Amino acid sequence: MGVSVINAVPASVHQACHHTAGDLLRVQDLTVRFSERGREFTAVDRVGFGIAAGETVGLLGESGCGKTTLALSLLRLLPDAAHVTCGSIVFHGQDLFSLDEFQLREVRGAEMAIIYQDSSVLNPVMRVGSQVSEVLRAHRKCNARQAREEAEAVFAAIGLREFDRIYNAYPHQLSGGQRQRIAIAQALICKPRLVIADEPTASVDRNTAFDILECMKKLRHSSDTSFLFISHDPATLAGIADRIMVMYGGQIVEDGPLGEVYSQPLHPYTDALLQCAPQRIALKDFDRGRDRLPCIPGKAPEPFEVLPGCSFSSRCRNRMKICDERRPEQVEVSTCRSVRCFKHEVE
Amino acid sequence: MEIQGLCKTYSQARWWWRQSQFGVRALQDVDLVLKTGTTLALVGESGSGKTTLAMCLVGLEQPDAGDIRFEGKSVVGLGRRKRMAALQNIQLIFQDSAGALNPFMSAAEIIEEPLRIRGHEHKKERAERSVEAMEQVGLSLRWKDRRPSELSGGQRQRLAIARGLVLKPRLLILDEAVSGLDLSIQGQIMNLLLDLQAAQGLSYLYISHNLDVVSRISDEVAIIHEGRIVEHGRPSEVLASAQHTYPQVPWPAILTQKSACRAHSGA
Numbered sequence: 001m002g003v004s005v006i007n008a009v010p011a012s013v014h015q016a017c018h019h020t021a022g023d024l025l026r027v028q029d030l031t032v033r034f035s036e037r038g039r040e041f042t043a044v045d046r047v048g049f050g051i052a053a054g055e056t057v058g059l060l061g062e063s064g065c066g067k068t069t070l071a072l073s074l075l076r077l078l079p080d081a082a083h084v085t086c087g088s089i090v091f092h093g094q095d096l097f098s099l100d101e102f103q104l105r106e107v108r109g110a111e112m113a114i115i116y117q118d119s120s121v122l123n124p125v126m127r128v129g130s131q132v133s134e135v136l137r138a139h140r141k142c143n144a145r146q147a148r149e150e151a152e153a154v155f156a157a158i159g160l161r162e163f164d165r166i167y168n169a170y171p172h173q174l175s176g177g178q179r180q181r182i183a184i185a186q187a188l189i190c191k192p193r194l195v196i197a198d199e200p201t202a203s204v205d206r207n208t209a210f211d212i213l214e215c216m217k218k219l220r221h222s223s224d225t226s227f228l229f230i231s232h233d234p235a236t237l238a239g240i241a242d243r244i245m246v247m248y249g250g251q252i253v254e255d256g257p258l259g260e261v262y263s264q265p266l267h268p269y270t271d272a273l274l275q276c277a278p279q280r281i282a283l284k285d286f287d288r289g290r291d292r293l294p295c296i297p298g299k300a301p302e303p304f305e306v307l308p309g310c311s312f313s314s315r316c317r318n319r320m321k322i323c324d325e326r327r328p329e330q331v332e333v334s335t336c337r338s339v340r341c342f343k344h345e346v347e
Numbered sequence: 348m349e350i351q352g353l354c355k356t357y358s359q360a361r362w363w364w365r366q367s368q369f370g371v372r373a374l375q376d377v378d379l380v381l382k383t384g385t386t387l388a389l390v391g392e393s394g395s396g397k398t399t400l401a402m403c404l405v406g407l408e409q410p411d412a413g414d415i416r417f418e419g420k421s422v423v424g425l426g427r428r429k430r431m432a433a434l435q436n437i438q439l440i441f442q443d444s445a446g447a448l449n450p451f452m453s454a455a456e457i458i459e460e461p462l463r464i465r466g467h468e469h470k471k472e473r474a475e476r477s478v479e480a481m482e483q484v485g486l487s488l489r490w491k492d493r494r495p496s497e498l499s500g501g502q503r504q505r506l507a508i509a510r511g512l513v514l515k516p517r518l519l520i521l522d523e524a525v526s527g528l529d530l531s532i533q534g535q536i537m538n539l540l541l542d543l544q545a546a547q548g549l550s551y552l553y554i555s556h557n558l559d560v561v562s563r564i565s566d567e568v569a570i571i572h573e574g575r576i577v578e579h580g581r582p583s584e585v586l587a588s589a590q591h592t593y594p595q596v597p598w599p600a601i602l603t604q605k606s607a608c609r610a611h612s613g614a
Contacts, residue, residue: 062497062531063500064499
């Protein structure tokens with residue numbers, strides 16, 4: 001591995017084209033704008049990426065950087081206040097923006113499924129078993145018994161034991177970890193081609209999260225389902241993703257294989273974020289009277305402020321004059337890595 | 348602060364067809380000592396009784412047995428008024444700052460509220476103290492009239508800490524106060540807490556489920572499991588021996604290496 005930063009060659013601007021052939025999902029130039037009380041702001045700004053079949057892509061970014069908006073726009077589930085101003089999404093050969101609501105229902109859940117952050121999406125007055133089998137029965141012709149058998153297989157795969165008790169339970173009778181696994185089962189039961197996991201482990205404690213991630217890891221090796229795994233925590237993505245996309249201020253600022261991005265981050269934001277982990281500090285070296293924990297000073301820009309330059313420039317350690325003047329374009333540094341930073345643009 | 352033999356049992360909901368015989372034992376014989384000006388971290392998985400302990404300490408739950416002494420005086424079993432006077436100096440900061448702040452109040456009102464409850468009548472004095480608290484936590488005064496929904500997660504957490512500080516407490520109980528925040532903001536808030544401790548000699552009881560993080564900022568660590576303290580000692584000792592009592596998910600090795608970018612950027 002090892003990408004030489006000095007020999008960076010800029011290639012196609014605007015486009016992180018990695019797997020043009022055989023792509024399951026291809027997003028190009030996607031821009032989503034929100035209009036709220038007469039004010040407008042851009043939540044997702046000219047995002048382009050592709051996901052190959054069987055690939056797991058991690059989307060890393062702070063809260064408010066547009067991760068969830070991006071996920072929702074892939075399923076065309078954006079709220080009314082948001083609208084896509086430009087760009088295209090091609091999923092499995094279909095342009096999603098050309099589909100009507102009926103055709104979209106066939107895609108959602110069956111071909112592309114989403115796991116939400118908290119398990120409050122479960123209906124509190126319905127048994128979880130019927131909520132899982134409902135997904136299957138909406139898309140495929142099968143009776144209740146067949147659906148139950150399918151559900152049993154999925155429950156086993158995601159580590160839910162005591163099938164009979166859980167299948168007939170209501171959401172409030174289950175623990176947070178179990179509820180989260182039910183939400184995952186709902187997404188997986190139709191064996192979709194792409195699963196969008198929007199922080200699936202954010203609401204459970206770290207050890208439960210680890211168990212859930214282990215199960216998902218096994219699943220992804222045993223099937224050719226692709227995952228788009230969204231998280232704000234680099235550690236969560238470390239074990240599961242093949243490729244990492246780092247998002248900041250609505251843009252994808254860095255994209256590349258996980259190992260390379262984590263060991264040699266190119267964008268200053270990625271670098272600073274990875275330095276923030278307290279686990280990096282050796283215990284004996286840390287003196288509470290003198291040392292401070294690493295952090296990124298300042299805060300992410302407000303969505304309403306429109307900056308002429310790079311959105312990270314106010315927090316960047318290596319800020320240059322050009323950073324405040326215009327926006328950096330996406331530069332392909334090597335075959336599968338791209339970054340949005342002037343440091344890597346060749347004059 | 349001293350805690351001796353604290354016990355708390357929650358009885359299960361009673362249905363008409365079944366009398367409850369079993370309760371949930373949230374705390375069993377908990378003994379802890381927190382010295383002035385130091386930080387004690389209480390670590391445990393979810394459901395181990397961490398939050399119950401915090402609730403007992405601030406008097407929101409009454410323990411079944413045991414004693415809590417704060418600066419030599421027992422605070423258990425007092426009436427409402429006496430308890431309020433005794434617990435003046437202890438403030439609790441909740442895990443979910445968005446849920447703990449009144450969405451209909453502005454930031455300044457939120458900070459002033461504890462003062463109003465404690466009977467500080469002068470409006471001007473209240474305003475002065477709220478401004479002071481906002482400055483302490485590094486919250487810009489232009490956010491004064493904003494409501495919590497208009498603030499970011501890090502600002503809300505600062506606001507919650509400011510509300511805790513405005514009464515000038517001597518002990519601050521932080522119940523997972525930073526665990527919901529982004530990594531880059533987490534460090535900012537923890538540094539703020541370290542600075543405040545150095546400046547004002549505050550004591551912290553830091554409740555968390557993440558041993559790695561709290562062990563960097565505390566003097567002592569206690570591990571709680573099913574309502575019992577199973578380990579107690581200096582962070583380095585507890586980290587070494589906690590593999591049996593509180594197995595932690597390993598931190599991915601790829602993140603612990605120093606990144607090569609540092610060398611390139613030359614900063």
